[in-house]
Amino acid sequence: MKLLDLPRRIYTEFATPLEPMPRLSKALGGPEIWIKRDDQLGLAGGGNxxxxxxxxxxxxxxxxxxxxxxxxxxxxxxxxxxxxxxxxxxxxxxxxxxxxxxxxxxxxxxxxxxxxxxxxxxxxxxxxxxxxxxxxxxxxxxxxxxxxxxxxxxxxxxxSNPLGATGYAAAVLELLGQCQQRQLAFDDIVVASGSGGTHGGLLAGKALFNWPGRILGISTRHPESVQAAHIAGLARETLAFLESDAAIPDAWVSVGDEWVGPGYSIPDASTLEAVNLFASEEGILLDPTYTGKTAAGLIGMIRRGDFSADDKVLFWHTGGWPALFAYGKDFPPNRPSASV
Ligand SMILES: Cc1ncc(COP(=O)(O)O)c(C=O)c1O
Structure with a gap:
């Protein structure tokens, strides 16, 4: 396998934090939700x-x-x-x-x-x-x-070519190391699915390192059939590029497209609810284009009963909060203020 031999620049000196979100889990009535803080990756403002x-x-x-x-x-x-x-x-x-x-x-x-x-x-x-x-x-x-x-x-x-997606195949190894240290096992990962390198790379990592859980991609633009075909193709190309003969069965490729809303980068009520909930319950910033819709997917799947109460679900934060500042009109001031 070529993964460990590829030339690589280092833009983050550490593994991104893996944190429980007990207040969000409680507010949603379970399952146990954790977050992988790729919003804290290196370079200007972090992100996938x-x-x-x-x-x-x-x-x-x-x-x-x-x-x-x-x-x-x-x-x-x-x-x-x-x-x-x-x-x-x-x-x-x-x-x-x-x-x-x-x-x-x-x-x-x-x-x-x-x-x-x-x-x-x-x-x-x-x-x-x-x-x-x-x-x-x-x-x-x-x-x-x-x-x-x-x-x-x-x-x-x-x-989002096979070389870029390799970053997320390697990220699976990082996650598995953290899980081993803490004796943690996740049932599911929920992640944004856009140009596909993140979702496809995670699937390649799942195949390379035999991670047994599900990877649930939430589409931020395209319908399920288009996105799933794209992700399957990129994940398989990434494995081929890494000279692995591991396989990715079609059944592994899960894409939810119910939270795209009115269109790419346009938030709807579920996006705004998710951004507000992560901020108010956990102090975590999401963006309205990618992570807000992905979090809306997580919330929607929980309400639909897709997880059992004792499942451990990992929300993989992919960053993007700097874009929030272009969406002020969607989040009008709602707190009391007073002159003193
Ligand atoms: C913050 C954020 N999350 C998720 C994504 C989607 O990741 P990918 O393009 O690898 O599917 C993007 C893509 O631009 C992004 O900016």
Whole structure:
């Protein structure tokens, strides 16, 4: 197995915390819910892309890249973290920002967009709503090549190729070490399923390390059938890339699409409830695009009776809280305040 031989940059010096959430478990009437705090990974603001970028940036550096380019939505955590990793490595970074929701791009927006400017993106290429994103990327690459004489090293959206997904196959090993130390065994992991490197990588890790539990992906954009096929493909490609002959049966690939709501990055009542509940019960920040919907999935599955009261369920926090600051209108002030 190639996993331990791959070149890797280290952007987090520790295993992310594994914490019980007793107040949330109580508020929901069980099961026993734990959280894996990948919101505390390294680079600017943490989040799941940090694990993927440890491998993906090592590849770019080995290839002699001087500049990288990547693509994401207008509030992309992946763009923020790729940019932060590039800064750390002394590379230039170009971003292609895709307006997936009509009218959602604003140069002045807060949240991650603000950080794209603060962290010093070389240029933002905006792909307007309705444009073909592949063509926008091709145009952006050509523009940089014409200007600088060299194409930037291209990192795919979400760093969700087999190399990036390897970050989450390795994360299973980290989790199993923590579980062994504490004599803990989880029945289920609940995790966001977007561009797929996280969900697919965890499935590859499950196969590599024989973890017996279920991995329940919550789709943040696509319908179940589309997402499940994508995840199965990426998980299997990741195993092949790691030169493992372990298998991933179709039955392992679970995707819930009931919590996408009105569409990608648009919160509904269940998203807002989840963000508010995690904050008020456990002091944990979620984002409305990924972890809020995933937490809504966890809450929905509990209410539907998908878990038994003594199950141990791990909510894998994938970060994204910097995007919260672009959603102030969805969370109007609701606490008393007074002048004194
Ligand atoms: C905070 C957060 N969680 C989850 C995801 C989804 O992860 P993946 O793209 O690996 O499916 C993303 C993707 O951008 C994200 O930013």
């Amino acid at each position: 892309k940090t694990r993927k970028l440890e491998y993906v940036m090592a590849e770019a550096l080995a290839a002699g890249a001087k500049a990288v380019m990547t693509v994401g939505a207008v509030q992309s955590n992946h763009c923020r973290l790729t940019l932060a990793a590039a800064r750390r490595e002394g590379l230039k970074c170009y971003l292609v920002v895709e307006e997936r929701v009509q009218g959602s791009y604003s140069r002045e927006a807060s949240g991650n967009n603000f950080l794209f400017h603060l962290l010093g993106a070389e240029r933002l290429f905006v792909s307007p709503f309705g444009a073909d994103i592949k063509q926008s990327i091709a145009k952006a690459r050509a523009a940089v090549k014409q200007e600088t004489g060299a194409e930037p090293w291209f990192i795919p959206g979400g760093a």
